[in-house]
Amino acid sequence: MPRAVKVHSAEADLFALALGREADAPSETRGHVATCATCARRERELAALADAVTLENELSEEFEAAPPRPPSPRAGERRERFLALAFRSDAALAEADALIEDARDDGTDLDALVGSRIGTPGGRLALLYTLQRSNFTSGVPQRARALASAIVKAAGRRADDPGLGALVAEARAIESHGFLSIGRLSEARESARAARRAHADAGSDAFSHALCDYFEASVMCFQGEFGPAERLLRGAARVFAEHAQDHWVGRAEGMLASALSQKGDKRRALAAYDAALERLDPEQDANAVATCLLNRSRCLGALGRFEAAQQGFAQALQAARRHHLDALVFGVRQNLAELDMLRGDLERALASFRAVAEDADRLGLEEDQVVTRLAAAECLGRLGRSDEMIAALRAIGRLVAVTDLRGNPAWTELASRLDPGDVDVGLVSEVRRHVDAALSGFTLPFRAAKRA
């Protein structure tokens, strides 16, 4: 006997009832709420929400209309102290910009750079601002990580100095970002956790903790822990929104979209990418915007919406070129070739992958040299040009030997006995999937394919 399914009332109908707007809610809803404990509870929650909306509005109006109060006896002193600190902050910001130029240079002794500043409040603030400058930490993540490690080391030698908590916490977070960018996931995770502990010790606010959640969740997305990452990102986005930092909300939404996409939920990922793009500034958040556009287009392609994907890639390419984001330009071109393949236009995909492979050679992107050539080889196989495919795979073998992909089980299986039938049993595309995953820090379980 089929089980009866209880249909609960819609949110909007319950909200109308909670607002006392019975006319907007169907009569069935009124009757249902009277007998359903779940919907009665939901109606109470929505009444609290309606009350909160009203109170929020009152607070906003009250805030804007607040009459000036007579200054207290200490008001002048407080104001003066704040303006003096603000002046010091301006100076530290200028020093941070100079520090970034020095720190970018591989020849700079970062220990000395840190050592000469960590002992003074102004120097510490300049170091802190340097770490918080995203054009530095994202532009040259490994130098930023090296600077962060130098700060942690120097702070360790001054264990009795109580004023270093926020600086150490920030350094740990930047270490995490740096480790993530080179795929050292467990170290990235540990650094993010250390950042959270350091913030807790320093008594930092909710915003700082949300940043730690963001950094840790970014790592978790690449460790395949999508559910916990999603929860952390949602919480972080909420805190960022409460602090009115839309660009951080956008980043959290973008990372959430990546998690959903990696989990395979492309439709929800699309909505999250749209939410991210609404909040990011095309100029100030150029890299994040271009990245979102690129990843969003990948989702569209995966959903078979090829025209929309192509348009999205064009937008991403335009943004990346305008801001000289070379790695993203490369990424877009690689994905456009992938789109041709998905569409089944194999001749075009082959030409595109070959062109992108040449770019990878020019840019010295070793792993991408392999990935793009593997895709070209797959195109050849699918076009029935088996001899050329085998030759291409042999050539790839010589490249793999000098990269981190050596020892990849999927590649090892393929390379153990090259066979024209490998493309038909899906082994070449399986290898591509594994190599792609390895580049992102993932390890997929490998089961040897049944080969002809």
Added chain:
Amino acid sequence: MAAGASQNDISFGSDGPLDGAAPGTFPDTWDWEGLDGHLRPRLVTVGIRRFGCTAEEAEDLVQDVFEAVLVKRPRVRNAEGYLVSAFFNRCFDRVEQRARQMTLELGLETAPAGADGSERLLNAFHVRGAFRRLTPVCRQLIRSYCLMRVSLAEAAANSGCTVPAVWKRINQCIKRMRTCLAP
């Protein structure tokens, strides 16, 4: 790992150009005098009126948040929004602390929940954040539906769409906002 998962989405979370590119410019110049003159008296007033602070306590809290924002200046783009939220958070902490103290003094097992209206204030604070996550059109729709009490038909006419479309949008917004309330 879910079948069909795509693992090589490009890592997100950077907003600066890559190595070798020209560094971006950021709006670092904050109007300290303006922030101080506009925000300080308003925050003090709200602290006194809504959170039961004395003038001295409210001024101390405002001073704290003004000084605290300086240590994360490059991370903060909307200084006013940050300062207001940080101040409210400090006020909530203070209210909680007061409630705990009251519990100890009165020998109660738990403080009377929300007896001082702090829970309502906290909800309003969360709604403020939730509004920021809605699109401007949705924000306007929810405000006009809740506060100005426009009818669904009026809302539809104002936004140039059908009544079912307005109903659907309200439904989606409310679902999203409901999750923002304090547990």
